[in-house]
Amino acid sequence: MSLSEKFIVLPFKKNRGNIVPGEMRQASSAASAEKIATAMSARHIGVAAYSVQVDEESGDMSSPKLIVGFGETADLNAA
Template identity: 90%
Template sequence: MSLSEKFIVLPFKKNRGNIVPGEMRQASSAASAEKIATAMSARHLGVAAYSIQVDEESGDMTSPKLIIAYGETADLTVN
């Protein structure tokens, strides 16, 4: 198992009364993820940037760590 750190930004929206994640965007660094999340925050109900560990062989994501969040977000649940 080969783990690498990745950075993602998730916008959140309401769907049938629940807050759900939208389309995930990758970032090149924690600073870049924070910048993207800040820029997206005015257009979405909520936005959060995370660092995650990705198993390069299986693609499984684990150990999400919140970098920054704006507005209403939901817990990030990964394997």
């Protein structure tokens, strides 16, 4: 299993009264993820940037670490 660190930005939206993640965007660095999240924050009820560990073979993501968050977001570690 080969792990690498990736940076993602997730906008959040309401669906049937629950906060759910929207379409994930990838970023090239933590600073880039923070910049993208900041820019998206005015258009969504919540936005969060994370660093995650990605298994290069399976594509599975694990160990999300919050870089920055705005508004209403869901806890990815609770899933």
